[in-house]
Structure formats: C-alpha cells, structure tokens
Amino acid sequence: MQNSETELSLSDTRAVAGDRAKSDQAFLDSMTTETQAPVEEEWQPSKHEKAIIYTISLLNLIVSLDATIIVTSLAAIVDDIGGTTTEAFWIGTSYLLVNAVTMPVICSISDVIGRPxxxxxxVAIFSLGTILCCVANGIPLMLVGRCIQxxxxxxxxxxxxxxxxxxxxxxxRPKWYGVTLAAWAVGLxxxxxxxxxxxxxxTWRWVFYLMFPICGFGLVAVPYLLTLRPKKATAQEKLSRIDWFGCFIFIGSATIFLMALSWGGxxxxxDSAATLAPLIIGFVGLLITVLYIKYYAKNPFIRKTLFCDASSIVTYIAAAGQGFVLYATLYYSPLYFQAVKNFSPINTGLATLPNLLTFALSGIVTGRLVTxxxxxxxxxxxxxxxxxxxxxxxxxxxxxDSAAVWVWTFLIGGISHGAILNAQNFATQAMCKEGDEGAAAAMYIFARQFGMAVGVGIGATTFQNVMKMKLRWEGLPTEIADNAEAYxxxxxxxxxxxxxxxITDAYAFGFQVVVGTWTALETLMLFLTLVFIKHADMNRKVSSDHHLNSDxxxxxxxxKNNGIETEEYGT
Structure with missing residues (x-):
C-alpha cells in the first residue's frame, strides 16, 4: 500500500512538471508565431461585470475631463485669484506630475490590500482635492488641491x-476597454x-463643481459593485508585502526629477543650480530605485519580470513616447488656435473635436479588430x-493653416492615437508572464503618463526658447515668450x-519647431516597433489573485433575471 502511494505521488509530480514544461513552451511558442487557433466561444460579461465596466468608464470620464477642462479656463482662474504666468503653469503641471508618480505605487498597494x-x-481623495480647488482664493490652496486631485x-x-x-x-479586453476609452475620449x-x-x-469654479455628481456616484457605486476579494492574509502579512522603501525613493526621486524638467529652460x-541639482539628484534616485528593484527588493512595487525581453521594453518606451506627443497635442494645438488664429476659448475647443472624436472611434474599432x-x-x-x-x-x-489642413491633420492624428493606445496597452499584457497582466497594465499606463509629464518640460522649454530666438531676430522684447499665454x-x-x-509669426514658429520634434519622435517609434515588437498570443484565461464575488x-x-454568474469566480 505504501509503495503504491509513493508511485502515485511520483506520477503526480511528473505530471505537474510535464504540465509546467508544456505551459512554458506554449508561452515561448506564442511569442514567435502569428497563426493562432480561434477562440471557441466569445466571452460575455454578466450584469455585475458590465456594471463594473461602466462605473470605471464614468470615473475615467471625470479624470480626462479634469485634465483638459483646465486648458481653456486657466486664464480666467489666474485672473480671478491672482498669480503669475509661472504659477498658472504649475496649476496644470502639478496635477500631471503627481498623477504620474503615484500610479505604480497605488496599483502595487492594491495588489496587497485589495482593489476596492x-x-x-x-475617488475620495480626488473629491477632496476638487473641494479645495472650488474654495481656493489664492494660488497656494489651488496648487494643494490640484496635487491632491x-x-x-x-x-x-x-x-x-x-x-x-x-x-x-x-x-x-481590447473590445471591452473600448467602453472606457470612449468615456475617456469624451472627457478629453x-x-x-x-x-x-x-x-x-x-465663474471658473464651475470647472470643479461639475466633478461632484460623478464623484458622489463613485463613492457609492465602487464599494457596492467592486466585490473583488484579494488573496487572504493577516494585516501584518499584508503590510510586510508592501515595498515601502521602493515606493518612498521612487516617489521622491521621480517628483524632483520631473519638477526640474518642467522648470528647466x-x-x-x-545650467543653473536650481535646475541641475534636482535633475541630478532625481536621476540618481531613479537609478538607485532600478538597482534596488533588480537586486534587493523581495516584493518590488514594479515587477522586474515585466522587462523580460526587447519586445516588452520597446512597448513601454513607445507608451512614454505616445504620452509625450499626446499631451503636446492637447496643450499646444489650443495655444496655436488662440494665439495665431485668434479663436475664442469655445471655438478652440470645437476646433479640436475632429482629433479627439476620431481618437475615440479609432480606439474602439482597433479594440474590436485586435480581439x-x-x-x-x-x-x-x-x-x-x-x-x-x-x-x-x-x-x-x-x-x-486653412480649415481643410488642420481638420485633416486632426483626423489622421486621432486615428493614430486611438490605434496606438489600445493596441500597445494589451500588447504588454500578452507579452508578460501569466499572472503579471495587472502589473503590466499598471506599468503601461504609468509609462504613458510619465511621458506626458516629461513632455510638459521639454515642450515648454522648446517653445519658449524658439519664440525668444524669433523675437530677438526681429528686435522685439523676449519677455513676451516668458508670458506667452498671458500675452x-x-x-x-x-x-x-x-x-x-x-509676434504672431513667433508663436507659429515656436509651434512649428515643437511639432518638428514630434515628427522625429514618431518616426523613431515607428522604426523601433517595426523592428522589435513581436507577436504574442492573447488566448489566455484570467489569472489573478483577486476574485469577483457576486453573492x-x-x-x-x-x-435568473439578471444573468449574474458565480461559478467562474471563487470567494
């Protein structure tokens, strides 16, 4: 009897080892072949899952709305509460910087203590930041509110x-992410x-009043609908799994690095100490973060397995590249219309619609085709x-800059961003190891947002310096470029x-050189993605430590009446 049990145990061990070997080989094969077997049955979400998808989409709408509504209302805000052009710059920039550096930390903590x-x-902290912005009568409180937002x-x-x-x-996922992408594009x-x-x-305060209904909905709907259960563990075990040291050095280093990029030039x-010191300290801190994650961290907040090959690395680089160009499009196109074409704020917003609407449509269609x-x-x-x-x-x-030219420019640019955003997003999830999809999604969206934050500094520096150069050639005061928006x-x-x-041509010349950098960057990204991005099979089952409980x-x-399924998800 004992020999029989021993033989059975050895047989089970060999079977498990064989299954693992087959799984590993299947993963490697999927990275090199384009032809895959079709999925037998289309996945359809239950009513509960649909409710979660639509709630997430609605919350993303206010985030994107908050990012772009400030562009055409910033002058009114500064005019009312006072402030310099520099302070006005930080009202928009502070949001982007904090947004970028906190993303990977929040996602990493959610792996441990749970998504809900x-x-x-x-949602609560976004609501608090919105309240502070609403009641602000000066720049300091406005900046605090924007950072919390x-x-x-x-x-x-x-x-x-x-x-x-x-x-x-x-x-x-590409198909159903189209719902979130559509809401995000509506906000933009x-x-x-x-x-x-x-x-x-x-009053400009309505910019922030508009957020409250959706914030209130989110504070009620998220705890009610989002019944994802994380892996069971004691409070002490959960706290020990959070990479506190890695999060601390990353947030500090990334913040001062991006601040230096934003105000440099x-x-x-x-070449001033005010720029070089934080730039160097921030860069060294980010380098220390990378070394710490690679060699010392037991539970790193960014998983090093995500960067397993050149294909994955290039996709994250391309995500940052898209963020760089996307922010510049959202900011410098409206500036061009207001300064060069003398459009009103409302007409400026209407002029950008061809870009943003085709962005949404392209993302939705791309998601369905990728699926x-x-x-x-x-x-x-x-x-x-x-x-x-x-x-x-x-x-x-x-x-x-006739209407025909800029409309076609926006249409083509919108198609570009929609296709890239959806396809690259899920490329990283297909390339990663099974079970790392959530971490890959977090890393991708952080890379894109980090690119946006970098684009703030590089774009502003390029525009100002080129505009100053043009004004200097014409014998006009260069201070106009320092206060380009206010002027x-x-x-x-x-x-x-x-x-x-x-002076009008100086604005156009600054814009022309900025978009020239986009041309070079996008051509480089095209080359890198053509050479390095490889195919990966997307036919994977859900592999997560977080399970949806629909009880x-x-x-x-x-x-029966609502189509809620429970058998696929454990408690």
Whole structure:
C-alpha cells in the first residue's frame, strides 16, 4: 500500500512538471508565431461585470475631463485669484506630475490590500482635492488641491485598467476597454469646450463643481459593485508585502526629477543650480530605485519580470513616447488656435473635436479588430505611421493653416492615437508572464503618463526658447515668450501692422519647431516597433489573485433575471 502511494505521488509530480514544461513552451511558442487557433466561444460579461465596466468608464470620464477642462479656463482662474504666468503653469503641471508618480505605487498597494479599498480611496481623495480647488482664493490652496486631485486621478485611471485584468480574459479586453476609452475620449473632447464656455459665461469654479455628481456616484457605486476579494492574509502579512522603501525613493526621486524638467529652460536656466541639482539628484534616485528593484527588493512595487525581453521594453518606451506627443497635442494645438488664429476659448475647443472624436472611434474599432484577429502589431505599426504623417502636417501649419489642413491633420492624428493606445496597452499584457497582466497594465499606463509629464518640460522649454530666438531676430522684447499665454489678449489688441504680424509669426514658429520634434519622435517609434515588437498570443484565461464575488448582487438583483454568474469566480 505504501509503495503504491509513493508511485502515485511520483506520477503526480511528473505530471505537474510535464504540465509546467508544456505551459512554458506554449508561452515561448506564442511569442514567435502569428497563426493562432480561434477562440471557441466569445466571452460575455454578466450584469455585475458590465456594471463594473461602466462605473470605471464614468470615473475615467471625470479624470480626462479634469485634465483638459483646465486648458481653456486657466486664464480666467489666474485672473480671478491672482498669480503669475509661472504659477498658472504649475496649476496644470502639478496635477500631471503627481498623477504620474503615484500610479505604480497605488496599483502595487492594491495588489496587497485589495482593489476596492484603493479605488474608493482614490475617488475620495480626488473629491477632496476638487473641494479645495472650488474654495481656493489664492494660488497656494489651488496648487494643494490640484496635487491632491492628481493622486486621486492617478489611482482612478490606473486602477480602472488593472481591475479589468481581474475578470476579463485577455483576448476580450481590447473590445471591452473600448467602453472606457470612449468615456475617456469624451472627457478629453468636452473638456476644452466646457472650460471655454465656463470661462466666457460664468465663474471658473464651475470647472470643479461639475466633478461632484460623478464623484458622489463613485463613492457609492465602487464599494457596492467592486466585490473583488484579494488573496487572504493577516494585516501584518499584508503590510510586510508592501515595498515601502521602493515606493518612498521612487516617489521622491521621480517628483524632483520631473519638477526640474518642467522648470528647466523656462523658469530657471538649464545650467543653473536650481535646475541641475534636482535633475541630478532625481536621476540618481531613479537609478538607485532600478538597482534596488533588480537586486534587493523581495516584493518590488514594479515587477522586474515585466522587462523580460526587447519586445516588452520597446512597448513601454513607445507608451512614454505616445504620452509625450499626446499631451503636446492637447496643450499646444489650443495655444496655436488662440494665439495665431485668434479663436475664442469655445471655438478652440470645437476646433479640436475632429482629433479627439476620431481618437475615440479609432480606439474602439482597433479594440474590436485586435480581439477579432488576435493580433496587435498591425495596429501599432499603422498608428505610428499615421502619427508621423500627422506630425509632418502640423509642421505645415505655419505656411498653410486653412480649415481643410488642420481638420485633416486632426483626423489622421486621432486615428493614430486611438490605434496606438489600445493596441500597445494589451500588447504588454500578452507579452508578460501569466499572472503579471495587472502589473503590466499598471506599468503601461504609468509609462504613458510619465511621458506626458516629461513632455510638459521639454515642450515648454522648446517653445519658449524658439519664440525668444524669433523675437530677438526681429528686435522685439523676449519677455513676451516668458508670458506667452498671458500675452495673447494683448497681442490681439495691437493694431494691424508689422509688429503684430511678427509676434504672431513667433508663436507659429515656436509651434512649428515643437511639432518638428514630434515628427522625429514618431518616426523613431515607428522604426523601433517595426523592428522589435513581436507577436504574442492573447488566448489566455484570467489569472489573478483577486476574485469577483457576486453573492451580494444575487441577493439584491436576483440570479435568473439578471444573468449574474458565480461559478467562474471563487470567494
């Protein structure tokens, strides 16, 4: 009897080892072959899962709205509460910086203590920041509110993507992420128009009042609907699994590094101590973070297994590249319309609609096609190709900025961003090891947001320095470039003549050089993705430590009438 049990145990061990070997070989094979077996049955979400998807989408709408509504209302805010051009710059920039550096930390903590707690905290902290912005009568409180909003917005945006990896199979995520992407694009599209209308017609505080209904909905809906259960552990075990040291050095290093990039060349010279000191300290801190994660961390907040090959690394680099260009498009296009074409804030928002609406449509269509054909590479390549074409068309605006030219530029650029955003996002999840999809989603969205934050500094420095150079050539004061946004009303009040034409052309010249950098960057990204990104099979089952429990929904909604499934998810 004992010999029989021993033989059975050895047989089971060999079977497990054989299964693992087959699984590893299947993963390697999926990275090198384009032809995959079709999925037998399409995955359909239950009513409970749909409710979570739509709730996440609605919360993402306010995050994207908050990012763009400020663009066309910033002048009204500063005019009312006072402040310099530099302080106005930080009202927008502080949100982006904090947003970027907190994303990977919040997602890592959610792996340990659970998604519902972290998402509820993010909505609550975003609401608190919004309240502070509403009551601000000076720049200091406004900046504090914007930073707190950045923490909450970063958590909402990143966790919204990570949570979907806990219950949607990878093959079908691009399709259903299209719902979130559509809501995000609506926020991006409506933000400049609503901000411009508010700035012209009523108090700027309505920019923030608009957030409260959705914040209130989120504070109720998230704890109720998001019944994801994390891996069971004691409070002490959970606290010990959080990488406190790694999170601390990363947040500190990334913050001062991005701050130095943001003010270098615009508020402080690049060779000044005010720029070089934080830039060097931040870079060294980020390098220490990388070494710590690779060699010392037991439970690193960023998983080193995500960077297992050149294909994965290039995809994260391309995510940062897209963030860089996407922010520049959202910021410098409206600046061009207001300064060079003398558009009102409302008309400026309307002018950007072709870009943002095709962005949403392209993302939705790309998601369905990626799901249908189990292939993301074609979408990435087409996206970067169209991106390079659109960037080249932006350069032409200084010579020809007729409606036909800028509308077609926006249409092509929107198609580009929608395709890249959806396809690259899920490429990283297909390339990672099984069970790392949530971490890959968090890393991708952080890389994109980090690229946006870097784009703030590089874009501002390039624009200001080029505009100053043009003004200097014409014998005009270079201080105009230091206050480019604030000077726009003065520019349009000048009488028609040589001086007004030259200053207007200085704005156009600064814009032309900025978009020239986009052309070079997008061409580089096209080359890198063509050479390095490999195919990976997306036919994976859900592999997560967080399981959806629908018992509450069954009690409240009823099982038969609402299509709630429980057998696939454990408690």
């Amino acid at each position: 707690i972290c998402l509820t905290f993010s 950045g923490v909450g917005g970063g958590g909402i945006h990143s966790l919204g993507l990570v949570i979907q990896t806990d219950f949607i199979p990878l093959r079908w 599209s409506a933000g400049p128009i609503i901000g411009g209308a508010i700035a012209q017609k009523t 615009s508020q402080h010279p690049w 249908r054909f189990n292939n993301f590479r074609w979408a990435i390549w087409i996206g970067w190709f169209f991106g390079a074409v659109a960037a080249g068309m932006y350069v032409v605006w200084r010579v020809n 726009i009303p003065t520019l349009h009040s000048l009488p028609d003549g040589h001086e007004k034409d030259v 509450r929904m069954i009690r409240h909604w009823g099982k």
